[in-house]
Amino acid sequence: MTALLGAAPLLRLDGLKIHFRTRGGDVRAVDGVDLEIRPGEIVGLVGESGSGKSVTARSIMRLVPMPPGKHVGGRILFHGHDLLGLADKAMQELRGGRIAMIFQDPMTFLNPLYTAGEQVAEAIRRHQGLDRAAARAAVVDLFRTVGIPNAAQRYDAYPHQLSGGLRQRVMIAMALSSRPELLIADEPTTALDVTIQAQILALLKELQAATGMGVLLITHDLGVVAEMCDRVAVMYAGRIVEQAPVDVLFRDPQHPYTVGLMNAIPRAELAGVAPMPIEGAPPDMTHPPAGCRFHPRCPYREAVCSEDDPALRSVGEDHRSACHFARRKQFVLTTALAEIDRSGLATAIEESAR
Amino acid sequence: MARLIATRLLTMVPMMVLVASVVFFLIRLTPGDPARIMVGGQRTSAETLANIRAAYNLDKPIPVQYGLWVGDLVRGDLGISFRQRTDVRTLILERLPLTAKLAAYSFAISLLIAIPLGILAAVKRNEWVDFVASLFALLGASSPVFFTAILLILVFSYRLDWLPALGAGEGGVDELVHLLLPSLTLGVSLAAVTTRITRSAMVEALTQDFIETARAKGLSARSVVLKHAFRNALVPVITVAGLQFGFLLVGAVLVEHTFGLGGLGSLLIEAVQVRDYPVVQGATVFIAAVFILINLAVDVLYGIIDPRVRLGGRAGA
Numbered sequence: 054m055t056a057l058l059g060a061a062p063l064l065r066l067d068g069l070k071i072h073f074r075t076r077g078g079d080v081r082a083v084d085g086v087d088l089e090i091r092p093g094e095i096v097g098l099v100g101e102s103g104s105g106k107s108v109t110a111r112s113i114m115r116l117v118p119m120p121p122g123k124h125v126g127g128r129i130l131f132h133g134h135d136l137l138g139l140a141d142k143a144m145q146e147l148r149g150g151r152i153a154m155i156f157q158d159p160m161t162f163l164n165p166l167y168t169a170g171e172q173v174a175e176a177i178r179r180h181q182g183l184d185r186a187a188a189r190a191a192v193v194d195l196f197r198t199v200g201i202p203n204a205a206q207r208y209d210a211y212p213h214q215l216s217g218g219l220r221q222r223v224m225i226a227m228a229l230s231s232r233p234e235l236l237i238a239d240e241p242t243t244a245l246d247v248t249i250q251a252q253i254l255a256l257l258k259e260l261q262a263a264t265g266m267g268v269l270l271i272t273h274d275l276g277v278v279a280e281m282c283d284r285v286a287v288m289y290a291g292r293i294v295e296q297a298p299v300d301v302l303f304r305d306p307q308h309p310y311t312v313g314l315m316n317a318i319p320r321a322e323l324a325g326v327a328p329m330p331i332e333g334a335p336p337d338m339t340h341p342p343a344g345c346r347f348h349p350r351c352p353y354r355e356a357v358c359s360e361d362d363p364a365l366r367s368v369g370e371d372h373r374s375a376c377h378f379a380r381r382k383q384f385v386l387t388t389a390l391a392e393i394d395r396s397g398l399a400t401a402i403e404e405s406a407r
Numbered sequence: 408m409a410r411l412i413a414t415r416l417l418t419m420v421p422m423m424v425l426v427a428s429v430v431f432f433l434i435r436l437t438p439g440d441p442a443r444i445m446v447g448g449q450r451t452s453a454e455t456l457a458n459i460r461a462a463y464n465l466d467k468p469i470p471v472q473y474g475l476w477v478g479d480l481v482r483g484d485l486g487i488s489f490r491q492r493t494d495v496r497t498l499i500l501e502r503l504p505l506t507a508k509l510a511a512y513s514f515a516i517s518l519l520i521a522i523p524l525g526i527l528a529a530v531k532r533n534e535w536v537d538f539v540a541s542l543f544a545l546l547g548a549s550s551p552v553f554f555t556a557i558l559l560i561l562v563f564s565y566r567l568d569w570l571p572a573l574g575a576g577e578g579g580v581d582e583l584v585h586l587l588l589p590s591l592t593l594g595v596s597l598a599a600v601t602t603r604i605t606r607s608a609m610v611e612a613l614t615q616d617f618i619e620t621a622r623a624k625g626l627s628a629r630s631v632v633l634k635h636a637f638r639n640a641l642v643p644v645i646t647v648a649g650l651q652f653g654f655l656l657v658g659a660v661l662v663e664h665t666f667g668l669g670g671l672g673s674l675l676i677e678a679v680q681v682r683d684y685p686v687v688q689g690a691t692v693f694i695a696a697v698f699i700l701i702n703l704a705v706d707v708l709y710g711i712i713d714p715r716v717r718l719g720g721r722a723g724a
Contacts, residue, residue, distance in 0.1 A: 116622055141628075149625035156623075161616035166638050166713060176624040211714040227624065 062130070063235055063267040064090040064113065069127035071112050074120060078339040082108040084291030085127065087365060090235065095261060095268040097278035097299070099314070100288035103335050106271045109288070110239050113269070114154055115144050131235070150180045153228035154237040158244040159220035163212040169223045170196075170208030173230055180231040195226040200256060218249035222256070229260060236261070239271045254281055275318060279303060284371070287311045290336050290346040293365060297372040307374040309351045312384040329387060345377070353382055408710050408717060415703045419696075426695040427480060427688070431473055434679075434687050441465060441489055441682040463489060476688065485689035490681050495689035498674060505575055506670035509593070509663075510655035512586050516594030517601055518648065524598075525605025525644075529613060530632055540602055547599025556592040556665040563588060573667040589666040593659060597651050604647045608640035615639065641712050649705035653698040 071083040083105045090096045100106050111117045113129055115136060129136040131152065136144065148154075156162040164172060173195060174188040183191060189208065196204035199222040212220055221241065228236055238257065242250035258281060261268050270281055278285050278299060285302045287295045287310060295308040306312045313331040333350040336342055342349055348358035357377055365375045442459040443451075460466040464475060479486055485495035528540035547555075564572035576585030612618070613636050621635040660672030671690065678686035710717040 111619075114623055116619055145625045145627060147625070148623055154623045156616065156620065158616065162620045164617040164621070164635055164639070165715060168714075172620075175626070179625055211718070213715050214718070224620070227620075 061091075061133075062089045063092045063132065064088075064269070065128075065130040065133075066109070066113070067128040067130060069109070069112065069129060070125035071108055071117055071122055072125050073122050075339070080338045081291050081341060082122075082338060083112060084338075084341070086288070086291070086293055088286050088293055088296070090267045090269055092234070092267050093261075093265045094283040095258075095270055095281055097282035097285040098269060098271045098288055099273065099275065099278055099285060101273060101335055103338075104288045105291040105338075106273075106288050107239055110154070110237050110269065110271050113235075113237060114148055114152060115139075116148075116154075146180075149176050149228075149233075150231045151233055152235045152237065153231070153233035154239065155221070155224045155228045155241050157240040159217060159224045160212065160244070162224060163220055165212055168209050168211055169215060169220075170210075173223065173227045176227050176230045191230070192226070195230055196222075199223075199226045199229070199260070200252075201226070216249075217245050218252060221245060221249075221253050225253075225256065225260070229264070232264060233266055235267045235269070237269045237271070240273070241270075242277065243272075243274075250277075257281070275303075275314060287314070290341055291338060292346065292375065294347065294376070295374045296365070297369070301369065301372050305369070305372075306384065306386065307368045307372065307379040308347075308376045309353050309378075309384055310347050312386055313350075316387045345375070353378055353384065408707070411710065412703065412707065415706065419699050419703075422699060423692065423696060424477075427477065427692050428473070430688050430691040431476060432469075434682070434684055435469060437682070439682045441684060444681050445489055480692070485692070486685035488678075488686045489683045490678075490686075491683075495685050498686060499671065499690060499693055502669060502671045502674045505668060506656060506659065506672065508582070509586055509589060509659055509668065509670060510652060512583075512590035513593035513597065513655060513659070514648070514652055516590055517597035517651070520594065520598040521601030522605055522644070525602045526609055526632065526637065528602070528606040529609030532610060537606075540606060544599045544602045547595050547602075550596075552592055552596050552661050553665055555595060556589070556662055559588050559592055560665075575668050586668075589659075589662050589668060592662050592665075593655065597655075601644065601647060601651070605640065605644050608643045609636060612636040612639040638712060642709060645705055645708050645712075649701050653694075653701050656694050656697060 066086050066088040069083055069086045070081070073080040073082055086105070086109055088096070088098070088109070098106050098109065108117060108122075112122075112124075113136070124137060131147070136147070139147070163169065167175075170189065170192050173192045174185070177183055177188045177191050178185075181188075181191075193204045193208055196207055201207050201219055201222050207215070207219070212223075215223065224241075241257065242253050245253060254277060257268070257270075260266075270277070272278060282299045284296065284298050286293045287302075287308065289310050295302065295306065295311045297305075297307075302311065303315070306315065310331070313329075316329040317331055319328040331350055336346060336349070342359070344357075344359040344361055345351070345354075345363050348354045351358065355378075361377065363375045363377045365373045366379075368374045368379045441463070442456045442465060445459055446455065457466065464472055467475075476486065483496075485499070487493065488495055488498060491498065524540045524543065528537040531537055550558075560572045563570045570588050571585050572588065574585055576582040609632075613632070615636075618631060618635055621631045626635075657672045657675060659670055660676050662668075663670045663673045671694070675687065675690045675694075677683075678690065
């Protein structure tokens with residue numbers, strides 16, 4: 054399913070700021086995030102560890118514990134309604150109902166003391182009010198849908214009796230059990246073997262196409278983004294620094310950080326092109342640098358960068374960048390990424406589907 | 408699970424033999440001649456003492472005495488008390504109901520205080536409930552039971568005149584009323600430890616990743632805490648609770664004294680004082696058996712709580 058350009062947003066983050074109170078001062082984990090997900094599209098949220106991706110994802114579900122977290126500003130609009138204003142009860146209805154989430158490590162995110170089936174049935178009974186028997190039947194159906202073999206027997210399996218791939222399928226079944234409109238997937242394949250990763254991504258894509266739900270896919274893997282997403286948002290130091298349709302981003306990146314991420318990918322198939330890691334480390338988010346937060350690591354910086362904080366501005370159709378020099382300087386991409394990555398992953402997915 | 412129980416029951420045999428042997432030799436190593444104590448320290452002829460010793464096999468070499476005692480023990484015969492001239496088994500069974508009731512009652516009180524308080528303290532970490540729970544645990548753990556007992560007697564019997572301070576009552580409801588203060592005394596001191604254990608196990612359980620999954624499913628805070636976190640916190644809690652229950656059988660002796668109750672603990676202490684070998688041996692072996700059975704019950708509970716124990720599985724596959 055392709056993105057419906059111009060459709061009313063399913064979810065809109067509007068200047069969202071979530072900080073954490075610590076002894077050393079407030080950590081500005083999410084510090085003014087603007088992001089939009091339209092119905093039926095897969096949006097990738099990319100960035101290094103510590104850039105605030107996971108906190109952004111969790112804050113949509115209001116899963117960030119407060120305290121120590123605190124909402125400093127901005128809104129989370131779901132169909133135009135601010136989730137931050139919802140009562141706890143109403144938020145619980147939404148969680149696992151219209152908005153669902155899957156997590157990184159399906160081993161630790163499943164409760165070891167209950168069977169896989171029970172944990173999914175719990176969600177179904179919670180949101181659909183089915184009785185035990187009906188919920189069991191629904192879970193077995195879901196297990197078949199997400200490709201769990203011997204679904205009926207697997208209902209009674211405990212997480213430790215399942216492989217990593219099956220556990221993640223259980224998590225996906227749980228998330229999809231109430232046909233959510235928005236699925237948040239927080240690094241759903243990072244903890245899995247490479248072959249299993251491709252299978253799970255293929256499954257997610259297939260399910261998204263079948264249900265038409267919107268997906269926010271959090272990842273640090275640009276290859277995954279290239280294969281899966283319609284649009285991408287690149288996050289750095291608590292903010293979105295660039296946002297574009299996936300083809301545009303890979304062909305024509307307009308932020309030095311995005312370019313840096315692309316140049317940092319090791320490319321076995323391109324002889325003679327060495328990966329170029331971005332120099333330095335992400336900033337201490339208790340005291341982020343003044344001006345553009347990326348400027349201390351940016352090879353294109355000028356005086357203005359350390360003084361003036363660039364806002365996210367339009368640099369093309371549906372393409373926004375938060376760089377003073379977007380479209381004003383030529384950022385050097387060492388490789389043209391898009392084609393190779395996409396075909397590589399696509400092959401893996403086709404193979405695993407057989 | 409059946410295998411586990413069978414194995415554990417089998418290993419009970421050598422453990423019981425070990426306990427029986429250790430207590431047999433230890434009591435004979437302690438100074439004091441049972442025959443002399445039996446005659447009450449009066450001047451007695453050597454002949455009388457010799458007769459007494461002969462009557463109780465105390466004149467035989469220790470290995471022979473040991474053989475006789477183990478032989479009787481295997482047949483379930485715990486011997487005759489030197490002092491009371493009664494069957495030791497009868498003595499134990501006489502004292503057991505009171506001790507069992509006191510233990511069960513104190514145990515129930517301790518869990519009823521500790522588990523809700525521990526859970527609440529963990530959920531409301533660093534809030535006032537948590538501080539109250541810490542304070543309670545500190546006071547409960549650091550004030551000796553006889554002090555707590557006297558305090559409770561002063562308040563509830565002497566000042567308010569609500570509850571009886573002495574004796575075990577006349578059975579039924581009266582007995583329950585009489586046991587309330589002693590049970591409260593024991594319950595509070597046990598609850599101090601269990602509260603801390605429950606709190607730390609719950610804090611640990613609540614930081615687990617699957618708690619986030621449970622919340623993401625839309626479960627209420629109550630389900631998340633009680634269904635998903637608490638069951639994961641149970642293992643350390645029942646480990647400690649099991650040990651405490653065993654401890655209650657003898658550890659209640661101070662409380663028994665204070666409240667004028669004659670339980671198993673008192674029986675054992677009195678027997679040690681007068682070197683009543685058969686009673687010391689019999690009571691110790693009995694208590695050891697109960698201890699081992701409680702531990703077995705705790706192990707079975709582990710299996711019921713955690714499928715990884717029951718099914719012997721490990722992560723992966």
